Amino acid sequence: MSEQFAMKEHTLVIEREFDAPRELVWKVWTDPDEVTRWWGPEHFTTPREKIEFDLRPGGACRLTMVGPDGEEYPSDGHFRIVEPPVRLSFGEDSTEHPMIQSGETTVELVQLGESRTKVVITSRMICADELIGMAKIGWGSQLDKLEALLAG
């Protein structure tokens, strides 16, 4: 393929507050026995035996999601930052689409109270400039939403 996309970094930030102590939130993010209970998009499962975490910088971060039709979606990445119970980051694998590559996801746990924790997920994605260019041409509300998304 002679045609290459110019890839550029874009950041997606998602925040959510939970009624739970920070230590517990850390545990459910990093213990495979817990991760299997909630990871994976709706109608997907992440079987316990398909999660392999080596929780240290450079350690393996592998898991496989199984779709409703039984199809498997493995991801093979590494942990980068492991600072319990405050900060965790891991690299995600590239997507199957030539215009989007995933980058790194950082999870920060902010203690708001004894049993209140804010989770800030920062996902730095590498994706093609073209997607942004299209947003500028203006194709309706979906693109407006995209712009807001990319503006973070």
Add this chain to the structure above:
Amino acid sequence: MVAETDQLSMTFAALADPTRRAILARLAEDGEVTVNDLAQPFSVSIQAVSKHLKVLEQAGLISRVRRAQLRPSRLEGAPLRDAVGWLEQYREIWEGRLDRLASHLEDLQRKAGGDE
């Protein structure tokens, strides 16, 4: 699922070329445009433009009017929106994941707290 991915791949492949993107931008502005009109601002032949239009048409990004001799081209928005929407799905996946995380945390604490 497979068909969707194929459509996305075709969309992305069609968008990979700067001339094709310029053609799409032109169609977005002007509505229906003939191959002759399209060839003018680009330093390419009508044959080359026709080739690009074929790729865009196969990817479903444009449609061409059959009735007229010049077969003007017109933009089809849906596949483009799908390509862009893919990025948005990424956020939705995270939001869904956090919903489940919240209910899992609730379960855990209810169990730990017993029947207080």
